[in-house]
Amino acid sequence: MASMSVKHAIAAAKKLRSLQERFNPGGSDIYPALMGDEAITALIPSGNPLSVHILMFTRALREQGTDEQYEKFGRRADNNEIIGTFAQTELGHGTYLRGLEARADYDRGTEEFVLNTPKLSSYKWWPGGLGQTCNYCIFVAQLYIDNEAKGMAMFVVQIRDEETHMPLPGVHVGEIGKKMGLNGVNNGFLGLKDYRVPRLNMLMRHQQVLPDGRFVKSPVSQVSYFPMVFVRCMVARQNSNYLAQAATIATRYSVIRRQSPIEEGQPEPKILEHLTQQMKVIPEIVTAVVYRLAAANLQNMYNETAEAVYRKDFSRLPELHALACILKVATSYDSTYGIERLRQACGGHGYLTAGNLGNIFAMAAPACTYEGENSVLYLQVGKILMKNWSQVLAGRELMPSMAYISECSKMTSFPQWTGSWECLLKAIQYACVGSIRLAFQSYNARVQSAQSQTAAVNYSGLELTKAAELHGRSYVAGNFYQQIVNSPNKHQRSPQFQKVLENMLELHLIQIFFRHLGDILRFIRITEDEISALQRRLEEVLKELRPDAVAITDAFDFNDKILSSALGCYDGNVYERLFEAALKHPLNRKSVPDFFEAHLKPFMKENADNAKKSKL
Numbered sequence: 001m002a003s004m005s006v007k008h009a010i011a012a013a014k015k016l017r018s019l020q021e022r023f024n025p026g027g028s029d030i031y032p033a034l035m036g037d038e039a040i041t042a043l044i045p046s047g048n049p050l051s052v053h054i055l056m057f058t059r060a061l062r063e064q065g066t067d068e069q070y071e072k073f074g075r076r077a078d079n080n081e082i083i084g085t086f087a088q089t090e091l092g093h094g095t096y097l098r099g100l101e102a103r104a105d106y107d108r109g110t111e112e113f114v115l116n117t118p119k120l121s122s123y124k125w126w127p128g129g130l131g132q133t134c135n136y137c138i139f140v141a142q143l144y145i146d147n148e149a150k151g152m153a154m155f156v157v158q159i160r161d162e163e164t165h166m167p168l169p170g171v172h173v174g175e176i177g178k179k180m181g182l183n184g185v186n187n188g189f190l191g192l193k194d195y196r197v198p199r200l201n202m203l204m205r206h207q208q209v210l211p212d213g214r215f216v217k218s219p220v221s222q223v224s225y226f227p228m229v230f231v232r233c234m235v236a237r238q239n240s241n242y243l244a245q246a247a248t249i250a251t252r253y254s255v256i257r258r259q260s261p262i263e264e265g266q267p268e269p270k271i272l273e274h275l276t277q278q279m280k281v282i283p284e285i286v287t288a289v290v291y292r293l294a295a296a297n298l299q300n301m302y303n304e305t306a307e308a309v310y311r312k313d314f315s316r317l318p319e320l321h322a323l324a325c326i327l328k329v330a331t332s333y334d335s336t337y338g339i340e341r342l343r344q345a346c347g348g349h350g351y352l353t354a355g356n357l358g359n360i361f362a363m364a365a366p367a368c369t370y371e372g373e374n375s376v377l378y379l380q381v382g383k384i385l386m387k388n389w390s391q392v393l394a395g396r397e398l399m400p401s402m403a404y405i406s407e408c409s410k411m412t413s414f415p416q417w418t419g420s421w422e423c424l425l426k427a428i429q430y431a432c433v434g435s436i437r438l439a440f441q442s443y444n445a446r447v448q449s450a451q452s453q454t455a456a457v458n459y460s461g462l463e464l465t466k467a468a469e470l471h472g473r474s475y476v477a478g479n480f481y482q483q484i485v486n487s488p489n490k491h492q493r494s495p496q497f498q499k500v501l502e503n504m505l506e507l508h509l510i511q512i513f514f515r516h517l518g519d520i521l522r523f524i525r526i527t528e529d530e531i532s533a534l535q536r537r538l539e540e541v542l543k544e545l546r547p548d549a550v551a552i553t554d555a556f557d558f559n560d561k562i563l564s565s566a567l568g569c570y571d572g573n574v575y576e577r578l579f580e581a582a583l584k585h586p587l588n589r590k591s592v593p594d595f596f597e598a599h600l601k602p603f604m605k606e607n608a609d610n611a612k613k614s615k616l
């Protein structure tokens with residue numbers, strides 16, 4: 001499977017290169033590389049072994065290396081003359097980067113770094129493509145000078161001979177084994193023993209080791225985390241795409257499949273006529289749209305911040321970090337949940353490999369773990385919200401994406417309930433700020449009672465992650481509201497199209513309201529009648545969106561090859577394709593399976609003989 005994936009990935013990369021040259025000659029704009037990776041990944045159901053090369057190796061060389069280092073390594077990597085990965089996680093550590101055990105000791109006598117993975121737990125473990133595909137990697141290690149720890153640093157390390165692909169002396173590299181999906185990616189392990197690299201193999205755009213061993217610290221240590229921020233932004237778009245693919249499959253199947261009359265004596269309707277089926281499928285279509293828009297917004301912010309960082313302006317890093325965490329977590333959680341819900345909406349056929357929903361789930365699910373495990377990232381955001389709440393208490397201004405926190409903090413109570421979109425949006429924001437306030441009170445009480453900050457974070461973890469989740473909901477819903485209601489190009493939309501968008505906004509806001517009703521009721525008084533009115537509106541807007549469901553998913557414009565699903569094919573010939581897939585199964589090559597003579601017949605005969613004996 002790995003070699004097939006590499007073959008497909010190379011073919012797709014070549015195609016991408018020609019497209020880039022045609023549409024973006026000589027450009028190093030990140031979009032083609034991004035789109036390229038998504039296009040390649042979408043075409044390789046078992047995952048793209050070049051993903052981490054495209055998304056992290058080339059990017060780290062460009063953003064963390066000096067211009068000279070880019071010329072030496074980056075250009076060859078961008079041109080796919082060398083294939084690399086990003087080797088940070090170890091067998092023993094993934095989240096806690098300060099606990100990484102791989103070390104780089106500077107030898108000023110030879111102006112080299114001596115790289116070691118001192119224990120089994122220090123082995124790099126997980127990097128995509130490391131097992132068999134890559135001949136280089138970015139090796140992340142704790143930097144030591146005269147045995148004094150200086151923090152994390154990145155090193156360009158060649159691990160395989162460029163001609164023979166043989167692992168180099170001092171390198172122990174291989175595949176980590178089968179996974180629940182992405183088995184074409186050859187995630188690998190890497191051990192290094194006294195492996196020497198020249199001083200100039202340490203990426204030195206932001207921090208340097210001089211020939212005599214003097215260390216020049218980075219002005220902002222967090223900039224070394226930037227490669228992870230990029231992938232978190234990419235995950236937001238990638239996983240909204242996976243959800244859109246699954247929504248397309250389930251929607252198309254739901255207007256082909258007929259089952260269970262709604263009125264006695266009536267013909268069996270398309271299953272999408274059942275209200276409960278609409279509630280399973282249509283909200284996921286809308287969630288995919290909502291996250292695609294939020295992810296595009298975030299990508300623009302990433303590009304602007306990356307350019308600023310290039311100019312040594314690090315001011316926007318904290319806000320980008322917070323939003324990248326929020327969106328990476330929200331899209332990976334919600335897409336994974338949504339894809340499984342859509343699989344269940346397709347009944348038994350949703351469980352068939354020919355439907356491809358299981359594989360889409362297996363492709364989407366690991367995003368809850370890689371690039372920062374979700375609950376760890378929510379804790380990151382929780383900590384940032386605590387810092388920002390202190391700013392609010394001190395009357396200082398907050399970053400733009402948190403401005404609503406200041407506004408809500410000035411409200412002594414929630415205004416009269418109207419149920420309008422603005423009211424629903426304000427309700428989720430108000431609940432978020434209420435949660436931040438409660439979390440801060442708990443956190444602060446712990447710190448005041450002499451707990452360390454890290455311990456206070458741990459023991460306030462449930463409230464911190466709740467506040468972070470609600471901040472994510474507020475950001476995503478606010479972004480969708482602005483795009484639908486206040487977009488500068490709203491007047492270019494036809495009234496019909498605007499109405500569909502407004503129906504999607506209505507559904508998203510009501511769905512989020514019901515999902516967090518408990519969190520909202522802690523801070524806002526809402527009567528039973530007002531809640532029942534929202535229940536009616538929910539049923540109404542599902543009915544309104546039902547006629548547009550197929551058109552919206554068709555607008556995602558996935559080729560049948562990308563969906564790779566007998567249930568979601570454009571021509572709707574589901575049963576014929578299911579049956580065609582079934583007949584291709586190896587077990588159907590013979591009428592009598594080989595195991596009959598070898599196992600089944602003797603087994604049944606032995607039972608029959610025993611039965612006869614017991615009667616005698």
Ligand SMILES: CCCCC/C=C/C(=O)SCCNC(=O)CCNC(=O)[C@H](O)C(C)(C)COP(=O)(O)OP(=O)(O)OC[C@H]1O[C@@H](n2cnc3c(N)ncnc32)[C@H](O)[C@@H]1OP(=O)(O)O
Pocket residue numbers: 051052055086088089094095096097098128222223225226228229231317318321369370371372373376380384
């Ligand atoms: C197609 C898909 C391919 C998938 C390929 C997958 C690749 C990978 O998975 S690569 C490996 C990914 N690994 C991670 O994401 C590690 C996750 N762990 C963390 O992020 C760490 O917890 C840590 C790096 C955040 C460090 O934690 P800790 O040492 O406990 O330090 P603090 O939490 O106090 O943070 C210090 C300081 O730095 C700020 N910060 C943290 N991360 C970032 C960032 N990415 N960008 C900017 N700033 C960051 C944090 O807010 C703190 O700031 P202050 O409070 O102002 O000091």
Ligand SMILES: Cc1cc2nc3c(=O)[nH]c(=O)nc-3n(C[C@H](O)[C@H](O)[C@H](O)COP(=O)(O)OP(=O)(O)OC[C@H]3O[C@@H](n4cnc5c(N)ncnc54)[C@H](O)[C@@H]3O)c2cc1C
Pocket residue numbers: 052085086087088089092093094095096125126127128182187366369370371372373374375376379
């Ligand atoms: C498909 C896939 C591809 C990957 N590709 C790469 C790659 O290319 N390069 C690379 O370097 N890595 C890669 N990784 C590794 C990935 O980055 C790590 O798995 C991830 O960072 C989590 O670390 P861990 O696995 O060590 O889990 P841990 O950090 O051991 O976490 C395990 C559990 O402990 C909890 N936990 C840990 N710390 C805390 C805390 N401070 N507070 C609360 N709870 C905590 C976590 O929330 C989690 O529930 C990949 C992983 C996968 C699954």
